[in-house]
Amino acid sequence: MVIKNTVAELRKYSVLDVRGAKQVASVWLERFQLDKVVGFGLPEIDDRYHVWRVPLVNKVSQERIGEVVIDAYTSLILEDKSTSPEILEARLLGRNDDRKGNTRKSHSNGTYLLSSLRNTIAQGDCEQVLQDLPAGSVNLVFTSPPYYNARPEYTDYITYKEYLLKLRKVFQNAHRVLAEGCFFVINISPVLIRRASRSEASQRIAVPFDVHRLFVEEGFDFIDDIIWEKPEGAGWATGRGRRFAADRNPLQYKPVPVTEYVLVYRKHTEKLIDWNIRAHPNKKLVEESRIDDGYERTNIWRFKPAHDPHHPAIFPIELAEKVISHYSFKGDVVLDPFAGIGTVGKAAVRLGRRFVLIEQNPYYISIIREEAKLWLGKDVKHVHAINCAPIDAENMLF
Numbered sequence: 001m002v003i004k005n006t007v008a009e010l011r012k013y014s015v016l017d018v019r020g021a022k023q024v025a026s027v028w029l030e031r032f033q034l035d036k037v038v039g040f041g042l043p044e045i046d047d048r049y050h051v052w053r054v055p056l057v058n059k060v061s062q063e064r065i066g067e068v069v070i071d072a073y074t075s076l077i078l079e080d081k082s083t084s085p086e087i088l089e090a091r092l093l094g095r096n097d098d099r100k101g102n103t104r105k106s107h108s109n110g111t112y113l114l115s116s117l118r119n120t121i122a123q124g125d126c127e128q129v130l131q132d133l134p135a136g137s138v139n140l141v142f143t144s145p146p147y148y149n150a151r152p153e154y155t156d157y158i159t160y161k162e163y164l165l166k167l168r169k170v171f172q173n174a175h176r177v178l179a180e181g182c183f184f185v186i187n188i189s190p191v192l193i194r195r196a197s198r199s200e201a202s203q204r205i206a207v208p209f210d211v212h213r214l215f216v217e218e219g220f221d222f223i224d225d226i227i228w229e230k231p232e233g234a235g236w237a238t239g240r241g242r243r244f245a246a247d248r249n250p251l252q253y254k255p256v257p258v259t260e261y262v263l264v265y266r267k268h269t270e271k272l273i274d275w276n277i278r279a280h281p282n283k284k285l286v287e288e289s290r291i292d293d294g295y296e297r298t299n300i301w302r303f304k305p306a307h308d309p310h311h312p313a314i315f316p317i318e319l320a321e322k323v324i325s326h327y328s329f330k331g332d333v334v335l336d337p338f339a340g341i342g343t344v345g346k347a348a349v350r351l352g353r354r355f356v357l358i359e360q361n362p363y364y365i366s367i368i369r370e371e372a373k374l375w376l377g378k379d380v381k382h383v384h385a386i387n388c389a390p391i392d393a394e395n396m397l398f
């Protein structure tokens, strides 16, 4: 007898079966102390959206009272698609509620809330740290993720699939902390995997195109593809194109990459971008955030690459400043979940925004902590430190 793989196995979901889906849902119910009173109907997989839907029933009456939706790849609960614990409680108690609104609404009811987050530096894996930030507390994400490198000795990710799964989880968590209709801008480019021996071909992996699919599946709308063009000569060190330069045979042509992508996404909402401007509660901040004349009118932005003795892959501060000034207002909170040495933080402060910087490498965190003293002066004592000691402003000379 041939045993066929299930859809979940074929797609390599982390939640493979009905039992797994119920387990994830139980843990979620336990968090709200609803596990003793809420039971399950039969979970169903929806492989168009890569989710499990687990019907929730009143254990006593067996009446259906809602559902919990689980991301099949990551096993995270999709809170905005699941029935909220408050509504489950109301239904268990037989209180009246609006049945049409049985999934958790986005936090906005037409008002635009200013975030109360302070400047924050957090050490740790951003996938985890993001779970501790309040929903809707960030107004812009700008980041450049770690590179995928297929050689295991240089990377935490053994396979490319694993790497993409990690990014998916980060985008999903960032989606929750991003306020309605706000932007996620990512600096990313294809990576070159060098050949292991002369008989093997080198491989170029089109990371931005795979990442695009993740964004769309995680609830973001595509807005723009901006090309960051570096001056001629910037990519020659890769050695790409040397073979062709020597022989000039067709098919062997390999252009030297001198561009990276700056991809712009917006957290999905029915509201127009105009709403984010009109509904902003502080007209003065909106007015002060206007972009001066002489801005770049095309989607090609030109900057020299940046280098730093402490970090191999930083982006230029000019790029961070341009993104922050074009996709956020003064006073907003800008998050970089892969913060490196904190270029986004420095640019945010320069532009009158607040920052949330998450970085897992303690050495880079130590650099951010020192640099933050220069960015903020004595205000550095107000920086919120997560998983690291508060910044000591005592011995600073001002």
Ligand SMILES: C[S@@+](CC[C@H](N)C(=O)[O-])C[C@H]1O[C@@H](n2cnc3c(N)ncnc32)[C@H](O)[C@@H]1O
Binding pocket: 124, 125, 126, 127, 143, 144, 145, 146, 147, 311, 313, 314, 315, 337, 338, 339, 340, 341, 342, 343, 344, 358, 359, 360, 361, 364
């Ligand atoms: C391309 S660098 C970003 C550099 C940054 N744009 C700058 O200008 O300094 C990516 C950073 O992500 C960090 N990183 C990798 N995985 C992480 C994770 N799971 N959580 C937080 N930081 C992570 C790496 O240590 C690295 O510093």
